[in-house]
Amino acid sequence: MNIVQDESRRDRKKLQRRALLIEIARRYIASKGLISLRVRDVAEAAGCSIGSVYNEFGDFDGLILTVNRETVQALTARLKAIPAGDPLRQLHGLADAYLGFATEHANLLRALFEHRMEDDRPFPDDILAMVMDAFALMHAPLVRLLPDRDPDDVALLSRMMFSAVHGIISLGLEERMVAVPPEMLRERLAEFVDTHLAGLGVSRSA
């Protein structure tokens, strides 16, 4: 066998285990929160040693960040799947998709937003960029709805709206300090988007 095949066989195994470790870590975070994630548990569940987890991810933060990276990728994929036809419908779709993702993966999303790096190490640029990308998805439909506004202004508006929606959803899904009852959240969120757009001068959706 040639080198490429040998390496790819080895790599395949390595990648397979890496994926397993990530999946296990994700399950811990998703089911009991980031606080419940333990290196020993992950290693044991994957049937390997603690050291191997460190070989793969460098340190504990590395494992968390890897899961977070995949979380934001999944979120972005879901948001990008919203069709771009009618801008008003698209905005509602984006808000609703965000709510859906947050509902199904509350702990994963919390881990993304609440995780703090050890020591003051900088937050990884690539994750930051991916989050900004997700934020930016509101921009295009808003530009279409507000053609007369300065695009820079609309960029800020879209970030404001995204942040507002994020706040409504994240507080709404927090079981403690219930801001808005979850069962009403979907409907109310749509109403919120409509209201805000109306305030921006966009006539209410059909």
Added chain:
Amino acid sequence: MNIVQDESRRDRKKLQRRALLIEIARRYIASKGLISLRVRDVAEAAGCSIGSVYNEFGDFDGLILTVNRETVQALTARLKAIPAGDPLRQLHGLADAYLGFATEHANLLRALFEHRMEDDRPFPDDILAMVMDAFALMHAPLVRLLPDRDPDDVALLSRMMFSAVHGIISLGLEERMVAVPPEMLRERLAEFVDTHLAGLGVSRSA
């Protein structure tokens, strides 16, 4: 000396040290985040033993929750100081006061919203009630601005607005993933409130 005076003298000392411990813990959280809080550091800084911290607060969570309680009290006091004269001005004042508090005490506010209890112990009811009280402060001015709406509806609206403002501020002040540049935040937040009120049918502020 009689019993009462003896006890109050002892109590005074105890309360004094309790206040010192809280103040030290608050300073750690405020300056480097909840993650930097350590029982040993607090005890050493207060010149007492680890065990005394446990006698005073039960456990680590108890210390954190005590600081959080005072944080939400300080926040509520600040929000309640906004005069109730003009409802529109009051709403702007509330949003601005929240932003001001969040700016000055970003880490304390984060500790309040992001702290998770150990084990799944329930979140303390009194803190929850205090946060709900703070949320409710938007209710009265909104009722005055929307006299024709069902009060229950307005209650939900006010929670939505509070959550939205919270999201804008908390993401805006997060240095990583900067949603809205902090220097613009104040102005933009006011604009956001105006826009949303306009969407609700309230004519823009004078």
Added chain:
DNA sequence: CTCGAAAATGAACATTGTTCAAGACGAATC
């Protein structure tokens, strides 16, 4: 089959929340 580099291992270590037996303290009583 042998060799060597890379990977895996897990015991040992460092940090930090927690407990608790022993001691110190102080108020009431004589």
Added chain:
DNA sequence: GATTCGTCTTGAACAATGTTCATTTTCGAG
């Protein structure tokens, strides 16, 4: 002032958990 007794304080020891690294194992190349 001495005694007593309950309370508070102490800090060593423990437990949980992230981290390191010398040793062992693995596996492909020659």
